[in-house]
Amino acid sequence: MGNICIIGPRASGKTTYLAGLCYYSEYGGSRSKYTVSPIGDESRELKEKAEDTILKGLSFDGTGHYIHTIDDLNYYSFKIEVKRGLFQPRSVIILNVRDYPGEVFENILYASAAVSVHEEFINECFMSDVDGCLLLFTEWESSKDDFYSQLMSRFLGIMDEHGRLHNYRLAVVMSKCERGEIWPGRIDPKTDLFGIYLKKTLKALKEGVPKQNLAFFALSTFGVLGSYDPRPNHDDALGSGGRASTLRVPSRWKPYNLIEPLCWLNREGQKRREKIRT
Numbered sequence: 001m002g003n004i005c006i007i008g009p010r011a012s013g014k015t016t017y018l019a020g021l022c023y024y025s026e027y028g029g030s031r032s033k034y035t036v037s038p039i040g041d042e043s044r045e046l047k048e049k050a051e052d053t054i055l056k057g058l059s060f061d062g063t064g065h066y067i068h069t070i071d072d073l074n075y076y077s078f079k080i081e082v083k084r085g086l087f088q089p090r091s092v093i094i095l096n097v098r099d100y101p102g103e104v105f106e107n108i109l110y111a112s113a114a115v116s117v118h119e120e121f122i123n124e125c126f127m128s129d130v131d132g133c134l135l136l137f138t139e140w141e142s143s144k145d146d147f148y149s150q151l152m153s154r155f156l157g158i159m160d161e162h163g164r165l166h167n168y169r170l171a172v173v174m175s176k177c178e179r180g181e182i183w184p185g186r187i188d189p190k191t192d193l194f195g196i197y198l199k200k201t202l203k204a205l206k207e208g209v210p211k212q213n214l215a216f217f218a219l220s221t222f223g224v225l226g227s228y229d230p231r232p233n234h235d236d237a238l239g240s241g242g243r244a245s246t247l248r249v250p251s252r253w254k255p256y257n258l259i260e261p262l263c264w265l266n267r268e269g270q271k272r273r274e275k276i277r278t
C-alpha cells in the first residue's frame with residue numbers, strides 16, 4: 001500500500017486505533033490473522049505507549065493542540081502481513097501514517113488556506129502517492145449529522161480541487177462500535193448505522209464519491225468482553241459526556257475489525273497503481 005491518511009473529528013479514536021494496531025501485533029481473530037511489525041523508533045515506542053496508557057486503564061491526551069507544522073506530529077510506519085483464508089495468498093501492507101489531531105480535520109470548514117498547518121494537512125492528504133483515507137467518525141447521534149455532512153461536503157470539494165474526486169478511496173468508519181446502542185449495527189454499518197443515524201452524511205458521500213471508491217466499516221479498538229459476552233469493554237470517563245473512555249478489563253482486550261478497512265484500502269490502491277503503470 002502507498003500512504004494513507006487517518007483522519008476524523010476530535011476524540012474519534014485515531015491515536016488509540018494506531019496504538020491498538022501496534023500493540024495487537026499478533027492477531028488470530030476469526031476473520032483474518034495478521035501480524036504488525038513497527039518500522040522505526042517512533043513506531044516501536046507506540047507499542048510501549050499502548051502498554052502504559054490503554055492497558056493501565058488510562059486514555060490518550062488529545063493530539064497536538066498547539067502544533068506549528070505537521071512535522072511536529074508523530075509519523076508511524078508499520079508492515080502488516082495479513083492471512084485471510086487457508087487458500088488465500090498472504091498480503092503485505094506497508095502503512096505510513098501521520099497521527100493528525102481532529103482539529104485540523106474539523107477546521108476545514110472554517111480555516112483559510114493561509115493557515116499553514118491546514119494547508120500542509122490538505123496537501124499531504126491529497127498527495128499523488130496517497131491512495132485514500134481512513135475516516136473515523138464516532139458520534140452517531142443524529143444531532144451530529146448536519147455537522148458531519150457539512151464537513152464531508154467541504155472535504156469532497158477540496159478533493160475535487162486537488163483532482164482526486166475520482167481516484168481517492170474513502171474507508172468511512174464508525175469507531176468505538178462496541179457501544180451497546182450501535183454494536184448490532186456493526187454487521188452492515190452503511191445501512192444500520194450511517195443509513196439510520198447519519199443520513200445526510202451518507203447522502204453527501206454517496207452523491208460525491210464513485211461507488212467503487214467508497215466503503216463503510218465499523219471498528220472498535222477496545223472491543224467487547226468476549227465472543228459470548230457482548231458487554232462493551234470500556235468505562236466512560238466521568239464528565240466527558242461519553243467522549244473519553246478507558247479499557248475496562250485489560251485481560252479481556254480484543255479489538256474488533258481493526259484491519260479490515262486497511263485491507264480494503266490496500267486492495268483498491270493496488271488496482272489504482274496497476275492502472276497507472278499500464
Ligand SMILES: Nc1nc2c(ncn2[C@@H]2O[C@H](COP(=O)(O)OP(=O)(O)OP(=O)(O)O)[C@@H](O)[C@H]2O)c(=O)[nH]1
Pocket residue numbers: 008009010011012013014015016017058059060061062063064100101102103175176177178219220221222223234243244245246247
Ligand atoms: N469506548 C471506546 N473508547 C475509545 C475507543 N478508542 C478510543 N477511545 C477513547 O476515545 C477518546 C479519544 O481517543 P483518541 O485516540 O485520543 O482520539 P483522537 O481521534 O486521537 O483525538 P484527537 O487527537 O483529539 O483528534 C479516549 O478517551 C479513548 O480512550 C474505543 O474503541 N472504544
Ligand SMILES: [Mg+2]
Pocket residue numbers: 014015016061062063099100101102
Ligand atoms: Mg489523537
